[in-house]
Amino acid sequence: MSQLKIAKWAEHIKPNALQKGLEFIDTHHVSFGNGIPDLNLLPIHELDEILHSFELNSGELLQYKVPDDELKFYICKLLKLRNVNCKPENIFLTAGAQQALSLLACLFLNKDDYVMLEKHCYPGFLNAFKPFCDNVIHIDSTQAGPDLRQIQSSLERNVIPACVYLMANGHNPLGYQMSNKVKQSIVNLAEKYDFPIIEDDAYGLINYEAPSTPLRSLSTSHVIYVGSLSKILSPSLRIGWLVAPRYLIEKLASIKEGFDLNISRFSYNIATAFLKKHDLPKFLVFLNAAYKKKRDLTLSCLEKYCSNMPLSYSSPSGGFYIWINFENEVSVEKLKHHARIKKLSFITGDAFSLRKTGFCRGIRLAFSSPATDTIDEGIKRLSMVLNDVMELECSTT
Numbered sequence: 001m002s003q004l005k006i007a008k009w010a011e012h013i014k015p016n017a018l019q020k021g022l023e024f025i026d027t028h029h030v031s032f033g034n035g036i037p038d039l040n041l042l043p044i045h046e047l048d049e050i051l052h053s054f055e056l057n058s059g060e061l062l063q064y065k066v067p068d069d070e071l072k073f074y075i076c077k078l079l080k081l082r083n084v085n086c087k088p089e090n091i092f093l094t095a096g097a098q099q100a101l102s103l104l105a106c107l108f109l110n111k112d113d114y115v116m117l118e119k120h121c122y123p124g125f126l127n128a129f130k131p132f133c134d135n136v137i138h139i140d141s142t143q144a145g146p147d148l149r150q151i152q153s154s155l156e157r158n159v160i161p162a163c164v165y166l167m168a169n170g171h172n173p174l175g176y177q178m179s180n181k182v183k184q185s186i187v188n189l190a191e192k193y194d195f196p197i198i199e200d201d202a203y204g205l206i207n208y209e210a211p212s213t214p215l216r217s218l219s220t221s222h223v224i225y226v227g228s229l230s231k232i233l234s235p236s237l238r239i240g241w242l243v244a245p246r247y248l249i250e251k252l253a254s255i256k257e258g259f260d261l262n263i264s265r266f267s268y269n270i271a272t273a274f275l276k277k278h279d280l281p282k283f284l285v286f287l288n289a290a291y292k293k294k295r296d297l298t299l300s301c302l303e304k305y306c307s308n309m310p311l312s313y314s315s316p317s318g319g320f321y322i323w324i325n326f327e328n329e330v331s332v333e334k335l336k337h338h339a340r341i342k343k344l345s346f347i348t349g350d351a352f353s354l355r356k357t358g359f360c361r362g363i364r365l366a367f368s369s370p371a372t373d374t375i376d377e378g379i380k381r382l383s384m385v386l387n388d389v390m391e392l393e394c395s396t397t
């Protein structure tokens with residue numbers, strides 16, 4: 001059967017490794033694949049209670065409705081924990097942080113523009129900008145954030161991006177926290193050369209050390225902040241938001257209407273009731289302590305099983321991810337093959353990059369998802385996989 005003609009940009013898109021990772025895996029499998037919250041740490045009973053208190057009798061909950069300011073008011077309170085001061089009128093509610101990224105890509109990008117991002121970038125943003133823009137300025141990453149010299153060199157050559165995508169906290173996939181110096185320098189450049197920064201702070205409330213402030217706290221004119229309840233309450237609520245100046249919010253509301261009209265009222269009501277009834281800062285103390293245990297255990301197992309191998313790894317102060325950096329490139333196919341044999345999953349570095357060479361220089365481990373009592377076994381299997389693959393690489397070169 002002949003296939004219908006689709007848009008040029010869509011011809012080359014393929015399901016990415018993260019989407020595939022959500023498929024079923026058997027119970028003997030240890031998965032460091034997806035950065036999903038640990039179900040045992042979600043406030044299931046509290047959410048269940050709220051869900052059961054809803055009444056559909058009046059039908060009001062079933063109707064179209066533009067959200068009022070109540071949830072935005074609670075989000076403002078939440079953002080104070082992140083040192084972000086804003087008013088409900090600066091908040092725009094979205095279907096998760098992901099939709100906020102898509103709306104912003106749609107708002108800022110023309111086909112001929114340049115988008116600036118790190119060479120290893122959250123794939124959801126790669127998907128978000130592709131329909132709108134063809135040109136990318138790739139920036140290397142350091143342990144303190146994106147390489148400032150490369151950003152500066154692009155700006156001095158007059159290649160000014162239409163927007164820059166950055167994560168200052170809990171970086172996905174590199175697990176770094178941006179230094180204050182890099183943050184301030186990037187914000188200064190954005191203001192000087194007049195380009196917007198899209199700051200993805202999806203993991204901003206998951207911190208294991210003193211939380212660092214977001215870029216947004218340094219500039220309200222040039223940083224658009226993106227946040228989410230997915231990692232702390234539930235990703236299935238699909239509640240996210242962005243913080244932006246009023247004049248942009250009006251435009252974004254029209255763009256969102258073209259996508260899905262409005263956010264789900266069920267989700268809106270559940271999230272509002274939770275934030276009204278429960279002490280979120282207290283819940284975050286519990287949540288962060290639990291994820292910190294998983295992070296520490298994963299790091300100590302890496303030390304135990306992988307310390308003599310030609311690699312290094314990040315020690316994240318927030319978020320769900322540890323990045324393992326190899327001294328030499330290895331074959332993606334071999335990594336995946338050996339991991340399958342050992343019933344193990346992780347995400348290979350190519351999934352975070354637009355350049356597909358068949359080789360990668362690292363992998364991402366999401367320590368949030370495996371059960372705590374499987375982490376030791378999982379890292380032991382990882383060390384065997386890496387040993388096998390690295391030995392094979394040596395014998396073929």
Ligand SMILES: Cc1ncc(COP(=O)(O)O)c(C=O)c1O
Pocket residue numbers: 035095096097098099122124167172200202227228229230235239240
């Ligand atoms: C860096 C980053 N940004 C955004 C998202 C999307 O989150 P949400 O579920 O709020 O759409 C994710 C999800 O994993 C993420 O890792």
